[in-house]
Amino acid sequence: DTGVSQDPRHKITKRGQNVTFRCDPISEHNRLYWYRQTLGQGPEFLTYFQNEAQLEKSRLLSDRFSAERPKGSFSTLEIQRTEQGDSAMYLCASSQNSGRSRFEQFFGPGTRLTVL
Amino acid sequence: GQQVMQIPQYQHVQEGEDFTTYCNSSTTLSNIQWYKQRPGGHPVFLIQLVKSGEVKKQKRLTFQFGEAKKNSSLHITATQTTDVGTYFCAGPRSKLTFGKGITLSVRP
Numbered sequence: 001d002t003g004v005s006q007d008p009r010h011k012i013t014k015r016g017q018n019v020t021f022r023c024d025p026i027s028e029h030n031r032l033y034w035y036r037q038t039l040g041q042g043p044e045f046l047t048y049f050q051n052e053a054q055l056e057k058s059r060l061l062s063d064r065f066s067a068e069r070p071k072g073s074f075s076t077l078e079i080q081r082t083e084q085g086d087s088a089m090y091l092c093a094s095s096q097n098s099g100r101s102r103f104e105q106f107f108g109p110g111t112r113l114t115v116l
Numbered sequence: 117g118q119q120v121m122q123i124p125q126y127q128h129v130q131e132g133e134d135f136t137t138y139c140n141s142s143t144t145l146s147n148i149q150w151y152k153q154r155p156g157g158h159p160v161f162l163i164q165l166v167k168s169g170e171v172k173k174q175k176r177l178t179f180q181f182g183e184a185k186k187n188s189s190l191h192i193t194a195t196q197t198t199d200v201g202t203y204f205c206a207g208p209r210s211k212l213t214f215g216k217g218i219t220l221s222v223r224p
Contacts, residue, residue, distance in 0.1 A: 031210065040125070042204050042214030043159060056211055091158060095210070103147065103209055107158040 002026060004108035006092050012114045013082055020078045021111045025094030032075050033105060034067055035091040043091055049075060050097060082115045089113075120205055122215035130223050135192040137218045139205030148188045148207040150179060153217070159204060197222050 005024045013019050025032045031050050035043035046065065047057045051072035064082075069075040079086055089112050093105040119142040129135050139148070147166045151159040163172055165181035165188060172179045176199075178191040192199055202219045206212040 033210075033212075040216070042206070042217050043212070045211055045213065048210060093159075103149065103164060104161045105149075105159075105212065106161065109158055 004092055004094055004106050006090075006108040006111050008111055009109060010112050010114075012116065014116050015082060015084060017082055018078065018080045019082060019113065020076055021090055021092075021113075022074060022076050023092030023108060024074045025092070026106055027073075028096070029094035029106070030072075030097035031095045032069055033093040033095070034075070034077050035093065037089045037091055037110070038087075046077075079113075082113075084115045087113055087115045120207065120213050120215040122205060122218050124218065125216055126219050126221070128221045128223065129195050131197060132194050135195050135199070135220060137190050137203060137220075139188045139190075139215055141186050141207065144185050145207040146185075146209060148181060148185075148205055149212070150188070150190055151204045151206060151214075152201050153204065154201040157201075162203075192220075195220070195222050197224055 007022045011019055033048040034046040036046055037043045045058050046061055047067050048055055049069040052069050064080045067077045089110040091107055091110045093107045095105045096102045121140045147164055149164045150162040152162055153159045163179045168185050169183045170181045176193045180189045188205055190203055200222050202217040204214045204217040206214040
């Protein structure tokens, strides 16, 4: 399977714990995005990378959230001191950096986080 | 900030009926994209519109970008049960702002 993969697919944690999610993009894609989606809403942009550089971060993202893409390949999203309001589906997407399809984003299956 | 609006959020049609939904932006968009998300699935890219007044077709789906590049429409001819899902418009470019989507259900 050469699509975007995410791990884990489901995560249940207790309030106050830290969690880390991983995303492996399509191999030739330079850009990687993180979104959060709650029931009845569209995906909400969190942050995106071009290669290893984090180009933009949503102003809605608290400092408990951090994302990295150290080698320009896979990325991790960490949430510290989780709160019940962090419960959501966390989606990763990737895209090419050039060409006609450069803005087409390919989404992974998501990681569903439940904070108890 | 930029807002992308899709109203209503739900629509129910009888199989075989046509379906049209609209997307409106508070600002002019350089481009607009449409995604489909099946129940329990993830968003899947359908189309990107770039030019003012652009119309693109994919089988029974017709997408249009408004002349002022502030709205877009999706029309499905003769809906089928496979069309069930939530359709999102989003724009522009890389940092996508998604609408709330419209969830389409089709009665067989």
